[in-house]
Amino acid sequence: MSQIVAIDVYGYELTYAHGEYVMSSGRAATSQESTLVRISCEDGEQGWGEVCTLAGTYWPAFAGGARAAISEFAPALLGVDATNLGAVHAAMDGLLMGHAYAKSAIDIACWDLLGKKAALPVADLIGGRVQADFPLYEAVPLSSPEAMADFVARRSAAGITCFQVKVGNDPADDAERLRAVAKIAGPGTSLIADANGGWTLQQAVRAVRLIDELPIYLEQPCQRIEDCRIVRGLTSLPMVMDESVLTPRDLVAAKADVGAGSVNLKLGRLGGLSGARLMRDLAVSLGMSVSLEDAWGGDVTTAAVSHLAASTAAADMLSVSFFNDWTNEHVAGYRPRSREGRGSAPAEAGLGVEVDTDRLGEPLFSVRAAN
Numbered sequence: 001m002s003q004i005v006a007i008d009v010y011g012y013e014l015t016y017a018h019g020e021y022v023m024s025s026g027r028a029a030t031s032q033e034s035t036l037v038r039i040s041c042e043d044g045e046q047g048w049g050e051v052c053t054l055a056g057t058y059w060p061a062f063a064g065g066a067r068a069a070i071s072e073f074a075p076a077l078l079g080v081d082a083t084n085l086g087a088v089h090a091a092m093d094g095l096l097m098g099h100a101y102a103k104s105a106i107d108i109a110c111w112d113l114l115g116k117k118a119a120l121p122v123a124d125l126i127g128g129r130v131q132a133d134f135p136l137y138e139a140v141p142l143s144s145p146e147a148m149a150d151f152v153a154r155r156s157a158a159g160i161t162c163f164q165v166k167v168g169n170d171p172a173d174d175a176e177r178l179r180a181v182a183k184i185a186g187p188g189t190s191l192i193a194d195a196n197g198g199w200t201l202q203q204a205v206r207a208v209r210l211i212d213e214l215p216i217y218l219e220q221p222c223q224r225i226e227d228c229r230i231v232r233g234l235t236s237l238p239m240v241m242d243e244s245v246l247t248p249r250d251l252v253a254a255k256a257d258v259g260a261g262s263v264n265l266k267l268g269r270l271g272g273l274s275g276a277r278l279m280r281d282l283a284v285s286l287g288m289s290v291s292l293e294d295a296w297g298g299d300v301t302t303a304a305v306s307h308l309a310a311s312t313a314a315a316d317m318l319s320v321s322f323f324n325d326w327t328n329e330h331v332a333g334y335r336p337r338s339r340e341g342r343g344s345a346p347a348e349a350g351l352g353v354e355v356d357t358d359r360l361g362e363p364l365f366s367v368r369a370a371n
Contacts, residue, residue, distance in 0.1 A: 101295075
C-alpha cells in the first residue's frame with residue numbers, strides 16, 4: 001500500500017517562447033497559468049502531475065477551476081492507495097463529477113509515483129516503449145501569411161518537420177496563409193490546418209473549396225461533429241478531429257460518421273494518462289492515427305506526453321508536441337529535452353523528471369492527513 005498522506009498544489013506562469021500565441025476567433029495569449037500537484041505517500045515516495053488549460057476560451061476549463069476542483073476532492077484522496085488508479089479515480093468521481101482536467105494532474109502524479117514504486121518508466125507501464133524517439137510538431141500562431149511562412153522556415157531549420165498551422169478566421173485570408181506556408185515548407189514536412197473549431201459551417205465550406213488542392217491535413221474545422229461531417233463530405237483533405245472528441249462514443253463517431261482518419265488526444269481533456277491511453281488504444285483499434293499532447297504545460301506535462309508517445313507505434317502516430325520547447329520556464333531541468341526536432345521519453349523510473357520546488361515558491365494550498 002502507498003497511502004496518500006499529503007497533496008500540495010503549486011501555481012506558476014508559463015510564457016510563450018515565440019511571443020504571442022494566436023488562434024482563431026481572436027484567442028491570443030503571451031502566457032498561461034499552470035498548476036502542479038505533488039502527491040506524497042506514507043513511505044515518503046512522491047509523484048508529480050501538471051495541468052495547464054490554455055486560458056478559459058479553449059475548452060470549458062481554467063486555472064482557477066482546476067485549483068478549486070482539486071481543493072474540493074483532495075481530502076477524499078487521503079488514505080487512498082496512490083498506485084491503485086481505479087481507487088484514485090473512484091475517490092475523485094465520488095465527490096465531484098466531471099472536471100477531467102483537474103483530475104488529470106492527480107492521475108499523472110499517481111502514474112509517476114507508481115513508476116517509481118515499480119522502478120520502471122511510465123512508458124513501460126502503459127504499453128511498453130516501442131519508439132526510442134519520435135518527430136515533434138509545433139503550432140504556427142495565426143498571423144499574416146508572411147509571418148507564418150517565416151515561422152515555418154525558422155523552425156524547420158531547427159529540425160521541426162510537422163506544423164499545425166492556425167487558421168479559422170476569414171476563409172480567403174486563411175487560404176493565403178496556407179499557400180504561403182505550403183510554399184516554404186520543405187520536402188517531407190507535414191502541414192495540419194487547424195481551425196480549432198473557429199469556422200462556421202458556411203465558412204468551412206468556403207475554406208475547403210479554396211484549399212482542397214493543398215498537401216495538408218484539416219483539423220477540427222467546426223465546433224460540432226455534425227458540421228465536421230458535412231465538411232468532410234465536401235473535401236478530399238484527410239481530417240483530424242480534436243476539440244469535439246471527449247469520450248469513446250465521440251471517438252467512434254469521429255471515425256464512423258465524420259470519416260476522420262486521425263484524432264488529437266490531450267491529457268487534460270481526457271483525465272490524464274489513464275484516459276488518454278484508453279482513447280489511444282481505441283483509436284488505434286479503429287485504424288486511426290493519433291496526435292498526442294495537452295492543451296499547454298511545462299516540463300511535467302511534456303514528460304507525461306513523452307511516455308505516451310514512446311509507447312505508441314510510429315505507424316499509429318500523426319504528431320507529438322513538447323510544450324517545454326514552446327515555453328520559457330523550466331521547473332524540472334528542461335527535461336525531457338528535444339533534439340533536432342525529435343523527442344524521447346526519459347529512461348528513469350516514473351516520469352523521469354525531478355521538480356525543483358525552489359523555482360515554485362510556497363504551495364498555493366496543501367491538504368494533509370491528520371497526525
